[in-house]
Amino acid sequence: AHTITVQELPTHNHLVNASSSQADAAFIQTASPASQNVFGTVAGGIYGSNSNLTSLNPQSLTNVGGSQPHNNMMPYLVLNFIICLSGIFPSQN
Numbered sequence: 001a002h003t004i005t006v007q008e009l010p011t012h013n014h015l016v017n018a019s020s021s022q023a024d025a026a027f028i029q030t031a032s033p034a035s036q037n038v039f040g041t042v043a044g045g046i047y048g049s050n051s052n053l054t055s056l057n058p059q060s061l062t063n064v065g066g067s068q069p070h071n072n073m074m075p076y077l078v079l080n081f082i083i084c085l086s087g088i089f090p091s092q093n
Contacts, residue, residue: 001069 002072003067003069
């Protein structure tokens with residue numbers, strides 16, 4: 001088993017899409033016509049009202065894995081061959 005370190009990870013970004021609006025700003029009410037929605041029309045639009053708002057749980061965006069080791073073996077398959085070069089194997093006596 002092998003534990004990945006920060007030095008072994010390639011450089012990459014985790015993009016976050018956000019809005020500059022306050023958290024209590026009204027949601028956009030958008031109609032959902034059947035021609036643009038495979039599930040048909042949605043009464044009242046596809047977004048709900050801004051009632052009963054709550055804060056995002058801090059545990060929603062955390063690291064995962066817990067520095068646990070993982071198996072790092074390449075795929076493999078083992079085959080055993082028994083080849084008789086002369087006579088009959090196993091012998092018939």
